[in-house]
Amino acid sequence: MTALDVPTLARVEVAPPVISVGGLNKTYATQGGAPIHALKDIRFDIRQGEFVTVVGPSGCGKSTLLKILAGILRRSSGEVIIGGKPVDGPSRDIGVVFQAPVLLPWRNVLENVLLPADIQRLSRLGAEERARRYIDLAGLAGFEGKYPGELSGGMQQRVGICRALVHEPALLLMDEPFGALDAMTRETMNLELLRIWSESRKTIFLVTHSIPEAVFLADRVIVMTPRPGRISDIIDIDVPRPRELEMINLPRFGKYVSAIRRHFGAVGKLDE
Ligand code: ADP
Ligand code: MG
Numbered sequence: 001m002t003a004l005d006v007p008t009l010a011r012v013e014v015a016p017p018v019i020s021v022g023g024l025n026k027t028y029a030t031q032g033g034a035p036i037h038a039l040k041d042i043r044f045d046i047r048q049g050e051f052v053t054v055v056g057p058s059g060c061g062k063s064t065l066l067k068i069l070a071g072i073l074r075r076s077s078g079e080v081i082i083g084g085k086p087v088d089g090p091s092r093d094i095g096v097v098f099q100a101p102v103l104l105p106w107r108n109v110l111e112n113v114l115l116p117a118d119i120q121r122l123s124r125l126g127a128e129e130r131a132r133r134y135i136d137l138a139g140l141a142g143f144e145g146k147y148p149g150e151l152s153g154g155m156q157q158r159v160g161i162c163r164a165l166v167h168e169p170a171l172l173l174m175d176e177p178f179g180a181l182d183a184m185t186r187e188t189m190n191l192e193l194l195r196i197w198s199e200s201r202k203t204i205f206l207v208t209h210s211i212p213e214a215v216f217l218a219d220r221v222i223v224m225t226p227r228p229g230r231i232s233d234i235i236d237i238d239v240p241r242p243r244e245l246e247m248i249n250l251p252r253f254g255k256y257v258s259a260i261r262r263h264f265g266a267v268g269k270l271d272e
Contacts, residue, residue: 016084017045018171018203019069024078026064037228038064042078044222044234048170051197051204054222055214057264061229062207066175069205070096082171092120095169095202099176101160103148109135110144113162120167127166134162137196154185161193165200174206178213187245190216194243212248215239215256223263232263 024042027035038061046052054062067073068080071090080087082094095116103112110131117127135144138158148156157177164172177193178186190213197204208214214221215237223233237256239247247253 018048019046020081022079025076027076040228040230042231049201049203051217051219053214053218054207055211056224057226060224060226063175066173066207070173093169095164095172097160097164097174097177099179101156103156103159105148108145108147109159112159113166115163116167131166134165138162154181172202172204176207211257211260223260
């Protein structure tokens with residue numbers, strides 16, 4: 001190597017993480033009782049375009065973590081940096097999908113999807129074009145004028161996902177988005193989410209209590225312990241993309257699932 005190569009090497013850029021969490025703790029005060037230590041010394045980084053899932057038993061602090069990242073819950077200590085800035089409130093660069101889609105019953109599908117754009121007073125023209133694109137992508141074309149009461153649970157959830165995408169957030173936070181769906185709808189939704197992700201190049205952080213779902217979707221799985229929630233492992237998932245349902249039969253897939261399940265072996269099983 002000559003001296004001339006050095007500046008070239010020095011210019012090689014490593015993209016900074018989109019999310020950087022360090023030494024994060026959360027303690028809830030309770031009325032009269034002892035405080036609840038929900039999260040303990042959580043640290044991880046997520047890079048641009050990654051699909052990261054978080055798996056852990058009920059009550060281990062998954063929703064607490066997601067709400068802190070979303071800027072709707074205060075941390076007790078530690079550092080949470082998103083897009084280079086410490087999180088100190090909700091951000092329009094983040095889309096959040098909650099477990100229940102909470103659609104407004106008096107707004108039709110298109111109007112529900114447009115809600116964040118209306119709240120942020122974005123131009124209706126551009127927003128409507130994006131809304132229709134995501135509605136198409138989510139397999140809801142033709143249902144734009146239907147009301148939530150006329151949709152199945154799976155369709156409502158897909159509307160919730162389109163709504164989280166409509167203002168083009170770079171980061172999508174999803175809290176057990178498919179938890180209430182039957183197994184078959186859930187599989188379809190997993191595939192659709194992967195398709196939306198690969199076409200829109202978002203960074204996705206998705207919480208689930210299903211180990212196979214966590215493995216199927218992710219580039220990396222963050223495994224949490226029961227309360228107080230700590231990270232017991234972060235596992236790289238080396239399964240090719242695009243993912244297909246048959247891949248759950250790969251020996252490698254089974255190994256990942258067993259490795260994660262072993263973390264919970266001593267303290268009981270998760271639902272799936
Ligand atoms: P998960 O999403 O993994 O099921 P949560 O983040 O909802 O877990 O909750 C983690 C722990 O914090 C649980 O023990 C829960 O009871 C407690 N918790 C959650 N929210 C509150 C709150 N607002 N006040 C007090 N305790 C809470
Ligand atoms: Mg939860």
